[in-house]
Structures are given as structure tokens and as C-alpha cells.
Amino acid sequence: MSKYQVNNKGYYGPFGGAYIPEMLYPNVEQLEQQYLTILNDPSFKEEFEQLLKDYVGRPSPLYHAKRLSERYGAKIFLKREDLNHTGAHKINNTIGQILLAERLGKKRIIAETGAGQHGVATATVCALKGLECVVYMGEIDIARQAPNVARMKMMGAKVVPATSGSKTLKDATNEALRDWINNPVDTHYIIGSVVGPHPYPDMVARFQSIISAETKKQLLEKTGKSTPDIAMACVGGGSNAAGMFYNFVDDEDVRLIAVEAAGLGVDSGETAATTVLGKEGVLHGSRSILMQTDDGQVVEPYSISAGLDYPGIGPQHAWLFQSGRGEYVSATDDEAMQAGLLLTQLEGIIPAIESSHALAHLEKMKFKGDEVVVICLSGRGDKDLDNYMKYFNL
């Protein structure tokens, strides 16, 4: 068994576990006992693969970005998750979880969302399957992400404002957990990232592992070798990075680089650079690295990118970081915005600001000239046009 994957107790090294109140125990235990059986069932696999192909539009292309490669002096490939239905990698997970929820006999779906991408991806699969959908979203995020709120409503989801605490993603997650506590029997909670109590981090990583599974095949076709020298992705909770790293973690020749959001700078007090500032702690059901005060109160993070605006990271990332297997770095708002503009100008691709963080790290790297670099372009920038417009005075 891989030392970088979850063990049979639900842990990655010292991280992970299921730190949940007893009220959630039966639900989480049911998931824990059944998720692998369901995921390995041929009928599940068939339906999952079919939907990924016909509905999501997979496989997503692996694109050799020649002008970007020229600029940095490496062979850079972009894994085009931005071309998926609904515009990001999030749909890989929601398709998987809705099929799982059906097989568990659940009638009602709840989800949390920050910028609204996971909320939209959840509302989408609920429309597809005709299941009731309730999405919790911070009151502040609802105000600043109106188009995604409208998308969710059009698809029949009920969007409930989270009005507690800081009124953003972590509070939306708290509200979703409270909903699940109060509706334990008929409801499945579709968590959007590789966070939460075991088995969520592993389950979500498995659904997202399609990213690196496809990448391997595509690299073999394009370069004659199925592994890159470097695999890169941005990290908020860390689901696209978990998917991009999944099939490479045991190959120690592949460098894994995860880029966190530094916001206004890691020392500015306005940042989401969890591995720089965080300490070991428990949030939303798992032990990981967490931005918190000396008293153990969770600190509200900041990033221009709402998808990276989370005070923790998934437990597998905490372990990859602590064990030294992964390199965890960060990019500021400014660095990310410039990288987003650069990709647009060199390749005609407007990236989500989340993905721009991964691109921004290229500026700080030195290449010998022939390294193969794969970057997960986790989402498209349509949702961020407002931000790009304001930032560049367009």
C-alpha cells in the first residue's frame, strides 16, 4: 500500500481521521463501509465513465502550450479541466458522489460552496438525476457571486445563505454539517474538496484521480513517457491537486508542486497560505494543517480567488507537505493575476484565477530546457471576468 494514500484507519500519516460528533457517526460510517464496494462495482464504473465521457466531455485535452513553453524554457502541458461541462474539475467529483448517493438510497443532496463552482456542479448533477438540492453559501459570497447563484437556482437548487461566523466558505460548510446532523437519514452531503471526515478526502481524490489517469495516457502518446518531471496544481482545499498528484505520488521521480494562495503576501495578514502559517488542528472533521490563533480559533483566510479562500488543506496534502514528498509554495494575488493575463495573451486561454496561481509559480522556477511540466488548468476564467476587469481596468 502506498504510504501517501489513506490507511485502513482513515489516516495519512498523522492527518485525517473522522473528528465528527456522534450525530454524524452513522452517516459517515455507512459511507466508510460502502464507498469502496460501490466505487468498484462494475455498474457504477460503467455509469460514471459514460457520464464523464458524454456529459462532462472527457477526456479533457492535454495541451502542449508551445508559446508558454518557449517563454519559460520547459515543455509545458496544460491539463484542460477548464473545458469540462460547468467549467472546472469540480464536476468529476459531483458526478461520482451523485451516483454514490443514488446507490445509498438518499433522496436529498446538500452541499457547501464558496465562489459557487462546486454549488453549480452539485446543482447540475441533481438536475440530471432529479434529486432535491440544497446549497449552503456564505451571505457575503452570495452577494459577490450573483451569476453562479442564478445558475444554481435555474437548475432547481435552493441556495441558503450562511449567516453565522464570517459568512463565507467555512461557515457554509458548518451550515451544511448542521443540516446533515438534523437530517441524518435521507440526505447525502456532497463535499466539494478533499477535506472533511474520512472517507471524504480519499473518496473525492479517487473521483478526481481521472485527471492524472488521463494525463498519463496522454503524456505517453505525446512524449513517449507516461510520467512528467513535474506535476503542478493550485491548492485551496486541494481537490484538483489531489487528482493531478494521485497517480504520480508513488513515483518519487515526479516532482509534485502545490501552489497556495498568498493573497496580499504571506506576512500581510490577508492570506490563505496554509502550509506557511498553519498549525496542526481539526476543522470540518479531519486533522490537518489549519490557519488558527494561539487559542485554536480558526482564522478567516483571504485570497482574490474565492476557490482558494479556505483556512485549511486536505489531510493528504498536509501529509505530502510534512513528509516532504510535495513542494508547497504560494503565489500572491498580483502574481496570479499577471500569470492569468500572460496565459491569455500567449495561448488564448483565460484561466480561472485559482488556476492562475499554479501558472504564477512558473516565474520562480529554473528549467534546464527539456523538463516535461504538467499543470492542472482546473477551471476557466469566465466566472472571474469581473475580477480581471477591475484588476486590469479593462
Next chain:
Amino acid sequence: MQLNKHANGLLSIYFTAGYPTLDSTVTIAKALEEAGADFLEIGFPYSDPVADGPTIQHSSEEALKNGMTLHVLFEQLKDLRKHVSIPVFLMGYVNPVIRFGVENFCKACKEVGVNGTIIPDLPMYEYEELYQHIFEENGISNIFLVTPQTSEERIRKIDKLSTSFIYLLSSNATTGTNLEVKDQAESYFKRIKDMDLDSPFIIGFGISDQATFRKATAYANGAIVGTAFVKLLSQEDYLKKIPEFIQKLR
């Protein structure tokens, strides 16, 4: 830590430390003992209290704004045993405890005379693997929760692990949800009573008045009132109202 008995059932009260004011913690504890409460749960606040409904969430937020931390709380509780003799349990979430250091936390509890802890998001497996020996070395009883969905096998295990009492949730819900006066709750209480557990069990969540208190104590060794009391603390002159509040519950 063994609880005493009370003919009409033990009455326990929960309140959040540092709410409504930073210094109100020990004053409220003292007033509750004088009014006739049998034991107390003092909540230490956390920024992300997922098992709590709006009332206790609000009290936690206010307490944090007032400057409550675990360090401040233990400082306030230094003279606890000069003022309060009934058992006191600290209740809160695991992250502040981990940050404080579990060993430091248990030692501090022992020093000030706190009898036990209730940490809902510290599950049995993690408790046994990582922390049980620390709690036991310091004589701190950790209390586990049981819900209507908890399996009999798991309840038996919790019973074995318990050194003080079992905290029985009246329903699968966050705090402040009304106890439904239905056969369902009663048949669940009866099922637990009929299990003839070694540990006493105390019912909490949804106990807000005499009717629900009596309903719970018809089966259990006692009941816990939280949200209804925290609501009282938001009123003016709350200290003067505590004796009446307790009397009306009995």
C-alpha cells in the same frame, strides 16, 4: 467522578464561558449552585461550533469577542472550588484543546477542580488511540454522546469507556431543537434504560422546561438544559432570574 443521585432526577445546566460578559463565568456558576443545579457544564467557545444551533453559536461568538480563551478560562476558574462545590464539566470542541495541548488541558482541569470534559468532535477511536491515558492520569472523566442512531454495540462500548455518565441526545439534532413529545423519543429512552448500563445516563438537547425535564428524567438519571438557559443570559438582570428559572424546571 461519580455523580450523586436526586429523587426527581439530576438537573444540569450548560452555559458558555465569557458570555454575556467576560467575567460572568464564575458568578453564574455560583448562582446556579445556590439555585439548586446539581452539576454544571461550562462551554469554552470555538469559532466553528458545528453541533450547535443559533443560540449557542451566538453566545460563542460573543464570548470570543469578549476575549474568552482557554487560558483566560482556566485563570477565571483558579478559585472555582472556593465558590462552587457541585461537579463541573468543560464542554467544547477539540481544536482549541489540541492547540492548548491535551496534556496541559487535562492538567489545568485537574488543578482548578474541573471533574470532566465533553468534547463532541473527539470520537471514541481517536480518544482511545491518542488521549485516554492522559485523561486517566489526571482523573478527568471524558463524556461520550449517544444518539437515537447509535448502535447497541457502540453504546455498550461507550458504557465501558465511561467513568462518569453517558450524554444521551434526545434526538439527532443540533442544540436548541425542541424535543418532540412523541412516542419515538420515549421508546428510545426506554430502550436505553432497558439496556441496564453501568453508567448513569443524562439526557440533553431539547430540554427547555418542566415538561421536557420530567419526560427525560422519567427514564434518565438526569437532564441537561442549555439553550433555554443561554437565552436567559441574554436578558437584563439575568442573575436575579436564575433561582426562578431553576425552580420552574423541577
